[in-house]
Amino acid sequence: MNELSLLSDKQLIEQVSNNEQAAFAELVQRYLASLVKFSTRYTLSFSCSEDIVQEAFLRVWRHASGWSDSKGSVKSWLYKIVYNATIDFLRKKKRDAFMPTHEHDIACENSPDKMLLGRQQQRWFHQALSELPERQRTALCLFMNNGLSVAEVATVLDLSLEATSSLLARAKRKLRNKRQQDSQLGVC
C-alpha cells in the first residue's frame, strides 16, 4: 500500500500546498471518478465533465495554500469547486441542470448484476428526482450518493447547517410522498 494513501485529505492538501506532486496525484486518484460522475449528472457529457474536473484540480493545485479548516473538509471543498464550475458551464450552455442520466446516451451502472431495483422503479426514481428543485436534488445526491455529511453538503451549497438539514428533509419527504401517491396509482 502506498504511504500517501494512508494520509488524511487534510495532510494531503498540506503537502500539495508545498508543491508535493505525489500528494496531488493521490488526491486526484481519490476523488477523480466520483467528481466526474457527479458533474456528468448535470452536463450529461463525460468529455465536458472531464474538462471541468481537470480545470478544478488545476485550481486546487494553484490554490492549495488557500485551503483552511474554515473552508470545510477537503472533500466538500473539491465538490464545491466542481459544482460551481459545472453550474457555470451549464449557464454558458443555457441548459437545465441535472437531468436523469438513463434517459440519455450515457451508460449507467445498471448492469444486470448491479441492478438492485426493477427498471420501472428506476424510471420512477429518475422522474421523481427530476421534479425536485435543483438545490434539493444536489443536496440529496451529495448526501446519498457521494457520501457527504450534512455539514459538507452545507459547505458545497453555501448554506447553514439548519438550512441544509431542512433542504434534505424536504427532498426526502417529497420523494416519499410521490412514491406513496404513485404506488396508489400503480405507477411504481
Added chain:
Amino acid sequence: MMNREQILNMMEGYGADLQSWPISNQQAVSEYIAADKELSLALSMLAADELTFKECFISSEPLWSLAAEKSLSEKITSSVASAQIVKKSSPWWQTIIQRFTDPAQVLQAFPAVVAMLLLMVVVQVAYKDETAHVDIAYSTEELRDWLVFEGMNDIAEIEQDTELLIERVNNDLGELPEFVYYL
C-alpha cells in the same frame, strides 16, 4: 431537551444514521429513540427508504471507464508537473497574517521583541536625563517676552532681570553678547 416532533424533523434532515447527527444531540436522541417504540419504528422505516434511494442513485450513476479515469488522472498530474502551471503565491497580507498567527514564528521573535522593548525603555530614561541639560538658544527679545509672560510686567524689572541673567550667563560661559543659552 428535544421533543418528539423535533427528533422526527431532525431524522429527515440528518438521516437514519445517528452517527451523522450533530455530536451534541447523538446521546440524547439515541436514548429518546430507545425509549420510544414509534420513533424507533420511524427510524427503521427511514433507514429502509434511504437504502432504496441510495440504490437508485448508485444504479443511475454514469458508468465511466477505468481507462478514461486513468488517462485523465495522468493528464492532470502531468500538466501539473509541466512548468507552465505556476503556483500562485498567497497575497502579501496573507503571508503577514500567517506569520503573526504562527506560534512558532512568534516564539522565535519573542527575545528580539523583548530586547527591543528594553532598549526603548533605556533610551527613554536616558532621554529624560538629557532634557534637563539641553541647550536652548534664546535671544534677549525672546527672553523679555518670556519674563512678561511669567508676570514681570514692570519694564525696569524686566530690564534688570534680563541684564542680571545675561551677566550671569556671560560669567559662566564666556562671551555671549546677543544670545542667552541657558534659562
